[in-house]
Amino acid sequence: MYIGSHTLMKRYDECLLKHGYTIEQLVDKASDCLLKHIHGESFSIVCGPGNNGADGLSLAIKLYQQKKNVQVFIFENTNHLSKANAYYLQKCYDLSLSVYLFQQDNLEELVGYMTACDTIVDAIFGFGLNSSPRGIYQSVIESINQLYDQEVIAVDIPTGLQCDSGKPYQSVIYATSTITLSAMKNGFLNPDSYFFTGKVIVEKLDVDDVSEEAGLYQMADDKMMFPLLKERIFDGYKGTYGHTCLITGCIEYKGAALLSAKGCVYSGSGITTVMSDQEVIHALTQFCPEATAVLRPPILQKEDFLRYDAILIGCGLGQSLDSYRYVIDVLEKTKQPLVIDGDALTILSAHTDLLKHQNRDIILTPHLGEFQRLCPFDSQDDMLLVAQDFAKEHHVVLVLKGPYTIVTNGQESYRIRAGNKAMATGGMGDVLAGIITSLVGQGYPALQAAMLGVFIHGYTGDLLAKEDYTVIPSKLIEFIPKAMNNMIKSNPEVTS
Ligand SMILES: NC(=O)C1=CN([C@@H]2O[C@H](COP(=O)(O)OP(=O)(O)OC[C@H]3O[C@@H](n4cnc5c(N)ncnc54)[C@H](OP(=O)(O)O)[C@@H]3O)[C@@H](O)[C@H]2O)[C@@H](O)CC1
Ligand SMILES: Nc1ncnc2c1ncn2[C@@H]1O[C@H](COP(=O)(O)OP(=O)(O)O)[C@@H](O)[C@H]1O
């Protein structure tokens, strides 16, 4: 399933226009999609001035041609209409459909007409809405919400719901169901949006598939992710599964180093070496005896890293001057695939130029706060686009953590369907960094390692959250091998 935001959906439309479709054709195809899900005999179709309104007008014509009882309500006569809207409105007039124009003084009368119909179709605004509907729009929305006997079907998005966040503006339609076009809208992943959307049906237009060309995200679910995890081989040994080096921890932050090391070991790394301070190494022997350790030299040299297949830097490294030097040394002197997390990301924020000419796989795993430092953005920005553009510009795989974590390399973009609110506990991100590094060391390509790491982490958390109110990192780690085994056993390609 593809997912779009308002900017990506606009880009999707532009791609289709570039493929030679006219906007009138696209609206016609959109109304074909709507028609499949519309039942009943009498309809009030409420149409705004843009292409969402045009979808409604085109639908009205098709229902009218099927001899249904249709009344159309509009807000603007001819000024300010989109091209397709003006085209389909003229067709409605040519066919003598009943078209009513909302004005301040006829609101009650026109809303009264709607009480006689089975279904109200909300085609007021879609992804083009840019602030709360006001004036006559607001009054109409509030009046429709007072009609309890009618089914309300929203075209693409309930009017007044923000496409990207799923949060309502001040005025919003409460729909019974929403038929959303071409792709799931990012905001619908927010469970609170369900109050407004009702049941969501995704309908693809019968056109060339430009989802990837437009940069839409894909939902990475069990079906996509289970087969990515490889079975361990019969004659494998520790050397088969990679040697990882974790430059993590300091006196003040030992826990993060321990959790990332254990996450790395438990998700199958052949050999895990923690390069850290003496105090961290001492604690490591108690907490995770399977990991090996080396004392971190004051200056890191290329030769210190020759035997490793993947490197992680961050996870409790702190932000001391030494830590600054470590981050710069690793970026300048090593060549292995690299995962950068936590403090190392904050340090990197001041040196993103170091990401240039790296010529190797680099995975960054910020949460939103760390990402804000790396790439200052505005709260109104379209994060799907911001994340994608950042990954493309810096040639990295970006893992932007949160609910439905984003993974993108700028060309391919995913939201990972795994993880839950019980996992919002300190240290959880350190475990994730360890898992991703383990998978990179085992030879998974960077994008796959990042996706699979996020999925394994979230899937393990989901299994635990079925029973537990909170999922703490140490417990999650213990459960990783079982969760991975579950994935292998549930994968039809392995079991058959
Ligand atoms: N992707 C697909 O598969 C296809 C999608 N399609 C459909 O297109 C829809 C998107 O169409 P769209 O871009 O024309 O935007 P839409 O939501 O109609 O609103 C734009 C109008 O609203 C106005 N306006 C904005 N904010 C406002 C406010 N606060 N208060 C008042 N007015 C406000 C704005 O005015 P302006 O800002 O230009 O002055 C403009 O007039 C999409 O949701 C889907 O249904 C199909 O047709 C084709 C294939
Ligand atoms: N509400 C939530 N829903 C889904 N996943 C969550 C939620 N809260 C946290 N997580 C997951 O937990 C991890 C937290 O990472 P991070 O913020 O870096 O924690 P820390 O810095 O304490 O290690 C991320 O992988 C994130 O996706």
Ligand SMILES: [K+]
């Ligand atoms: K709508």
